[in-house]
Amino acid sequence: MSAEKMKGSKILLESLKKEGVTDIFGYPGGKVLHIYDDIYKSDIKHYLVRHEQAAAHAADGYARSTGKVGVCLATSGPGATNLVTGIATANMDSVPMVAFTGQVSSGDIGTDSFQEADIIGITMPVTKHNFLVKDVKDLALTIKKAFYIARTGRPGPVLVDLPVDVTVNKAIFNYPESIIIPSYKPTTKGSSRQIKNAIKMIREAKQPVVLAGGGVVSANASEELREFISLTKMPVSSTLLGLGAYPYNDYYSLQMPGMHGTAFSNFAIQEADLLISIGMRFDDRITGKLDTFAPNAKVIHIDIDPAEIGKCIATVLPIVGDAKEVLKEMNAYLKEESIEAKEPWLKIIEKLKLDYPLTYKMDKNAISPQYVLEVLNELTNGDAFYTTEVGTHQMWAAQYLNHTQPRHFISSGGLGTMGFGFPAAMGVQVANPGKTVINIAGDGSFQMNIQELSTVSYYNIPVKNIILNNQWLGMVRQWQELFFEERYSSTDLEGMQPDFVKVAEAYGVLGLRATKPAEVREVLKRALSHNGPVVVDIRVVREENVFPMVPAGGAIDKMIGERGSI
């Protein structure tokens, strides 16, 4: 054996290459200096963010838009803890990510040494798994495991903590081609017997509804879902994370269910006698009060994570497996023996869609946020990646954007992380050069990672930030208006805001503004055609609310503003 020993930091970079990683997002510091020295020599592209949280969100956006594992890197202590919100965001939304953190020297762990944090302990509840590497000899194998765990089964973030001595010490580099973890064997193929039973139930149902979630997107099962719907002719509703899995404006589409879903989706669910839920987890934002949810429906639950089945909703027929594989098998059976369209049910749905469309008021002098989204639909013709921050703008984006492709609507669903959209958009843009990437932002959220203007400016990452600026923390304001007798505690930002155009310009980014409906189209056109990052400050109607709305803990067919406005 003539193999030479390699420094740990180099092993890390070589391992990343073996995993096909081309881009990472990070921020240097004392305990990752050796790693950064090897990054300097490597052809892996490192994007220097301005806050570690943004590195995690960028890796997340990178992953969601491609299906590849996103990678971020931070130093020990505060660097690592700054990643936590981003890791928790990815965990809640099942996003494959590997986060590397520096750590104090293994001999110093536990001594409260400078910039030491127990990031393994801290991230245990917000990662799929995490590793502390204690010996450089284990480094390559651990990285292999981390990527394997992150991308297989129900995807999720994995953190690898690297004491500085592990990056300095040397070992022979030997990256395993494949790996078996005996205690970790996700089931991907659904039980054929259960699948046949499911088809029988679908055949017998009179009023079925399909609920498609993020699992359809992460399994790359959008094609299979579309075929499944064309074979079964059932109405299909997509959760926030499932948007784009099925064409949003198609005849069978019920659009989004739940708290700010369409009324026709919620009514259909409440009247359904069968729910076929695929890769979704009956989040409380979907179900409202559980006892009142879909009272007449039997549930077929298809999910790769057995723990999701029966967690919230009693399931008549569980199918544990990968959405793509299960749908493929279902489609194969359905092609042998077709199912007739449930015409009376489809007629009911048609009427619901006619009776309860999403609507909003247009004003000649004030810009409706929904209108901005409709103009974007027109200008991009659906061919754009969207990210969102969290709040009213996020819900309008979910409701009004025309979602036609999977992995094109990227939003923090489970954790609801303000400040997610902008850095996530950077990750999406890095992964999809040449594509249009638009971050729909609120004026509150945008300020949570506004420092990344420096990053997009430096690397010329041409993300378009569209701020639907109502000078409120709008979603909280809406709750205060509806449930707290208009006591607007700490939500009014009027007069407390920076001039977003000037802020953009200070970072060397194009800043634009629209204050009247007539200006919207031109301003957006200019933003989209600009070859570089943009911030568009769109002054929208201040007190616009998101409707329909199911009050928290209520039944989903008891909505405020069933038609999208009141």
Next chain:
Amino acid sequence: MRHVLSVIVENKSGVLARVAGLFSRRGFNIDSLAVGATEKPEFSRITLVVTGEDLVIEQITKQLYKLIDTYKVTDLTAAKHIEREMILVKVSINANNRSEVIEIVDIFRGKIIDVSDKNMTVEITGDYEKNEGFLSLLKKFGIIEIVRTGTVAIQRGTGN
């Protein structure tokens, strides 16, 4: 209902924290927990006693399986199994009731491991019901301190 779960995990640092963290995070209560190496040094066994409805136990089992370091979760409650827990109990005595305490200890096949004028320390091993029965009989003398190992359990017969 009371369930005894036998969980085989990787024998390495941090695994117990993952299991304990899972219980606190998901709001599951642990009645008792005992952990030790198995016949194979690379594995540890965690024996958990938990109380809950079947759906809760099912969810606990699934969540335990989700931990990457978990190999196997067995609910021993349904199978024929043997449970044991050891308890060290310090009980007040005086000249008048000392023989009564000794009698009770004998009936339960306990061992007196320390004795003084005022108190006696007894070691007792048994399943949950026997131990509870023993402790309830000692109560009237005045229990000063109880130390319990937590339940361990094994399936009967030769099968795995």
